[in-house]
Amino acid sequence: MDKVKIKYTDEELIARFQQGDERAYVELVKRYKDRLLNFVFRYLNSYEQSEDVVQDTLMKLYTSAHMYREIAKFSTWIFTIAANLAKSELRRLKRRRVISIHSMGFNDKEYEIPSEAYNPEKETTSSYGEKQIQQAIDTLPDQFKTVIILREIQQLSYEEISQILDISIGTVKSRINRSRLRLQKLLKELKEQ
Numbered sequence: 001m002d003k004v005k006i007k008y009t010d011e012e013l014i015a016r017f018q019q020g021d022e023r024a025y026v027e028l029v030k031r032y033k034d035r036l037l038n039f040v041f042r043y044l045n046s047y048e049q050s051e052d053v054v055q056d057t058l059m060k061l062y063t064s065a066h067m068y069r070e071i072a073k074f075s076t077w078i079f080t081i082a083a084n085l086a087k088s089e090l091r092r093l094k095r096r097r098v099i100s101i102h103s104m105g106f107n108d109k110e111y112e113i114p115s116e117a118y119n120p121e122k123e124t125t126s127s128y129g130e131k132q133i134q135q136a137i138d139t140l141p142d143q144f145k146t147v148i149i150l151r152e153i154q155q156l157s158y159e160e161i162s163q164i165l166d167i168s169i170g171t172v173k174s175r176i177n178r179s180r181l182r183l184q185k186l187l188k189e190l191k192e193q
Contacts, residue, residue, distance in 0.1 A: 010074035017065050025065070028074075029058055035154065036082050042149045043086040044093075045138055053089050057082040076163045079156070083146060083164055090142070136186040144179040151176050 008016065008024070010031065016024035036057055041050040060081050068077050137145055150161045151172075158176075162169045 011070055014065060014068050014074050015070070018068070025062060028061065028078075032075075032078055033058065036078070039079065039149060039154050040082055040086045042134070042137065042153050043083075043145065044089060045134060049089060049093070053082065053085045056085050060085075072163050073160065075156070076160045079150070079154070079160075080164045083150075087142065132187060132190050133183075136183050136190060139186060140179060140182060144175055144182060147172060147175040148179040148183065
């Protein structure tokens with residue numbers, strides 16, 4: 001006799017995990033790990049640091065599952081955790097001390113600095129490559145960067161974004177509109193360079 005696989009909602013899975021079902025946690029990780037990694041990467045622009053933030057997010061899910069209440073969608077709750085951890089990591093990176101190449105001695109390790117020159121093999125067939133879009137997103141102020149990533153890349157609803165960022169839906173719509181306008185301007189400038 002074949003086992004019937006039951007498809008639980010995210011909210012049902014977190015409830016099962018809160019009751020001690022470890023398999024529910026594993027299923028939540030399967031469902032969200034890649035989405036969270038994509039979201040955090042767009043924010044930090046570093047795969048390694050993004051993996052660390054996602055790992056911290058999933059650990060927080062494991063240790064703080066009891067904090068979740070079904071007043072919000074599970075996806076909103078987990079993205080809020082990831083967004084907060086990504087913002088903390090971004091602040092930490094901005095404070096990090098920068099080492100001058102000139103201060104390195106002869107015995108220090110040699111580093112290869114990748115060229116930022118145009119490489120036609122890496123360009124996409126669209127009018128703007130992924131690199132240019134990411135570069136434009138990176139230049140946005142945090143408040144605009146976060147909403148555009150949540151809306152355009154993660155494809156969350158205005159309501160979900162409102163809950164994650166704890167701002168009104170009107171503010172979400174306004175920031176998304178302003179983000180789109182800034183991105184259009186930045187992408188046009190990048191194309192003209």
